[in-house]
Amino acid sequence: MTQPSRSGRHPVITWGVVAVLLAVGVAGTLVVPLYARTAPKLGPFPFFYWYQLAWIPIVAILAFAAYLLTSRTSRGAHRSQRGRDE
């Protein structure tokens, strides 16, 4: 969407942070060479498996942080001007 007249740089920073959080969430398992190996093992689990399973709670936390950030920004935006968002 086009950049709306957003007063202050706070929302911009917030959306930047959200974008980074989400990009990390995608990149963590998209870059396969990062984790396509056996060692170090976690118990009997090769790295390949526990690394990817470990990303599930991480992406949940990233999404939750992004949710908190966006909902605060949206609420602030709604107070000043209706119908504005990312």
Add this chain to the structure above:
Amino acid sequence: MSDVNAVSFTILLVLFILVTLIGFAAARWRRADSMQHLDEWGLGGRSFGTFVSWFLLGGDLYTAYTFIAVPALIYGVGAAGFFAVPYTIMVFPIVFVFAPRLWSVCRQHGYVTPADFVRGRYGSRGLALAVAATGILATMPYIALQLVGIESVLTVLGLGSSSNSFLKDLPLLIAFVVLAAYTFLSGLRAPALTAFVKDILIYVTVIVAIVYIPARVGGWTHIFNHAATHLASVNPKTGKPFGALITPPAGEWAYATLALGSALALFMYPHAITGVLATARRNVIRRNMAILPAYSLVLGLIALLGYMALASPAVNAGVKAGGGNAQLAVPLLFEHIFPSWFAGIGYAAIVIGALVPAAIMSIAAANLFTRNIYREFFHRGASPAQETRVAQVVSLVVKAGALVFVLALSKSFAINLQLLGGVWILQTFPSIVAGLYTRWFHRWALLAGWAAAMIWGTIVAYRQPVPGVPGSHFGTSTAVVPVLGHTAYIAVTAFVLNLVVALVLTVVFRALRLRDGADETEPADYSADPVDAPAPVPVRSAS
């Protein structure tokens, strides 16, 4: 696999009847609401909060895909099948970005299907038709996958022997009839309610399986070691190793593109978009992206059932006896490891877990046809009763189409059915998601990009032989990318082609000043979050 296990079968039957009754009761209970209950049903009154949405959206992930197809692929080829885990990780950040905008604009304009939005945004009936037709087509192999899942349970139960061809297809026919009857009986409200029962069954089964099975087949260390040894050995059919425990460098592109392509595609399916649009508030979607990964965790654990099955000699013997059908691995694992009563619960989890999504999918596809094709092109003044009748018939046609996919395509790995659906549905992504952000793309450029990608993707997929069976078709969903030389998911390659064609032709069409359609949406529509305003009543939709 010769005799029917009476205990397992009885438990499966009882749970199945229970779920059907719940579904039927739910449909009757809500029917009194209004004569327009079909509209109501379409999006459940757009009233679902975080909790219900979690079940509803999660239901799109939890299907026979999770329980049968992914473990079967892991059982057969190892690490390559684990792409389903990054797929269900990446999907949440991606959906987080665009789903709220889709929700808002659809809420503002009363859109019920993705094709509604495309029609409103681009003022193009042709592009909307393309999106609707793709949704219907892509849903068919996805439903086919559910049929294969049900079939594999029935086969393990002993309902069907390979001695004659009629009996051989009997489990499939039973699965088809059951699904058709279920959908006809209970409509769409019912699956939403039975989704609770379905998820409880699945959670119980998975937790028990993960705790109970590993020790029974020699412990995790043995499971992984055995898998590594087996996967490295040579498959006599292809003359190459079965697979690998860790994705080799040559498989990294395929792994990443399968995960990314599936993640981009998931929320383009009509039934998944229905789940998004049914939420009460804009924020519910984002909040759900933080709690939905719980499903991914379960999917990851279920995936590892494939390795557990590999470590069980009885399962391997059973798969071999079933003609090398890897889809039997999980039901066989349940049969051989669990006491028969619990195996029955596990079977019920799989069957109901396939049936409910298949019902939702076929109804979503039928809706798409009724709203965006029948009413748009054939009968503008159709009455609600006529629309319902059309939708019911189409829901049957869609399932018959699914049956064709099951019978026509190789069943070596059922996951290819879902991946083929992904090749098609992903091509609606530019029209829908780019449209949420910009009107820069020309409607005909998007249509041309879609057509090019659909044709190219289908031809390439058609040309892929089943490994070890030269001359066969639709055998795998990955192919060598022209120019690049890497093997990648066909959907993603076609998607890139789609974008390039759309970009180039938009520039050309704009230079030629070709007429563009009218846009009925406003920029503010995409971030609107009506709090108290009642949900706009969709013009009219069928069940």
